[in-house]
Amino acid sequence: MRVLGIESTCDETAIAVVEDGRKITSNCVVSQIQLHAVYGGVVPELACRRHIDMLLPVLQQSLETAGVLLEDIDLFAVATGPGLVGALLIGLHAAKALALIQRKPLIGVNHVKAHLYGALLSTQEEVRYPALGVVLSGGHTELVLLKDVAAYEPISNTVDDAIGEAFDKVAKILHLPYPGGPEIERLAMSGDPHRYRFTAGQVKGRPLHFSFSGLKTAVLYAVREGGEMHPADIAASFQKAAFEDVERKIFAAADSFGCNTIVFGGGVTASQTLRRRLEAKAGTLRLVWPTLDVALDNAAMIAGLGFQLYQKVGADNLSLDVESRLIWS
């Protein structure tokens, strides 16, 4: 079964073709990073206009790369949320139009769940369930019990900023470009992670939940305090604090839920610093990472999970709507 996936939740217009939920035959992504960089974050109105401009060219490129025609597509999968509502509507209506014209089924896919599927697309080995799912992205910080390929039970999340959001905000404080994650990682390489004593927040009575807004504020105060500023040391100390926190909570959750395998998703998991750190301490745990092409926002993960959902619950109809919240169950 050939599935075409469409992703337009935020600032990437992406279209991919995936066969049987496994084989990626095209994975085209047009990023709007340059467009939003001057504003230090995504401007929804500009994002929508760019999605409209890029959707058809990306569709054409994706079909050409896969070497198929529109009539060869068996299922249209689209990210219906969470994300910017206007941006989501553009992808959704494109998918509806394509499904209607081609008389093929349509399926809506949750972007955050799809991030976990990115890792499943990246491994040839069988995954043992239940696994621990970990989503670290610009909009989400989630631990979830992955009971099967597409069956979830939420464990914990962030009570304020997402981890990627914290990286982006700290980058802004340090006058680094958007998106901040890769910039912080690069700058941190030449910094001393012990110079500043930053720690991520703990949530009272909920030991596996996350809180990053206090950490971001601590960085802001360190910068404002004046005196001699050491940006590389700030970046390194901040990154260490954020990763120390996720590492501890991930291993604690794997232990208490009896998971031997950990499945990662989301843009922050592109960090080599994070990967090295967790791999060094994984012991007998198996860590399943997304390859870089499916770690950051992409449509292959949408097409892939779309295939699995279609097998499981069948198609959606044309009244399918966007869903800006995340509901795991």
Ligand code: KG4
């Ligand atoms: O999953 P993603 O592409 O989009 C969302 O669904 O949010 O994640 C983007 C986020 C941004 O916040 C970006 O700063 C962060 O992932 N990111 C990183 C790194 N690469 C991207 N954060 C830390 N270290 C990195 N190397």
Ligand code: ZN
């Ligand atoms: Zn994402």
